[in-house]
């Protein structure tokens with residue numbers, strides 16, 4: 095089967111735009127609810143996300159493993175908001191992001207967190223991690239900005255490559271069908287219907303066991319590696 099190839103121009107545009115956003119005001123562009131975040135508000139918003147999306151879902155995520163022995167991947171870690179909170183729960187956390195400026199700020203902000211490692215990636219796959227095995231992968235408010243199905247599918251395929259058998263990739267995509275994503279817009283990502291989400295999982299070899307929020311901006315998918 096011929097795999098879809100992400101467009102180089104599109105990936106370069108995403109990198110350029112996210113670097114510009116990170117230089118202007120990284121925290122605002124990561125979480126637009128506030129223009130100015132105090133450190134306390136910022137880190138507690140990451141902890142709230144982990145409470146809501148991870149700590150209340152540990153049966154699916156850990157499947158009996160000790161979280162302190164688990165390696166976790168966060169795709170699109172931005173300035174490290176969620177990365178820090180994940181590192182408080184799991185043994186090792188790898189954050190990857192397309193923007194070198196986001197990565198610079200995340201590394202600086204997480205310099206006191208010895209079990210979190212942040213890497214700039216190529217904006218389309220996980221080659222920066224080599225063959226590092228992962229026990230759980232997570233991504234939130236990242237794919238909703240990606241205007242390319244090919245790029246999203248590339249990430250899904252590469253998570254499948256690194257994830258241990260049975261492991262979970264829990265991630266959020268744009269589910270609002272009214273969103274009109276343009277190929278050169280790096281803010282509004284492509285929407286997924288429930289059928290699209292199931293088809294992408296099938297194509298890559300994941301079981302799309304749970305789906306929540308179809309039709310909404312926050313369309314959550316639980317892809318388990320068979």
Ligand SMILES: C[S@@+](CC[C@H](N)C(=O)[O-])C[C@H]1O[C@@H](n2cnc3c(N)ncnc32)[C@H](O)[C@@H]1O
Pocket residue numbers: 108112123124125169170171172173174175176190191192193196215216217218233234235236239240245
């Ligand atoms: C809205 S921010 C969210 C950051 C983080 N997930 C959080 O919630 O704190 C979106 C992040 O996704 C990153 N991003 C956008 N497109 C990406 C891509 N193709 N590959 C990797 N990261 C990407 C951006 O650089 C940015 O840091």
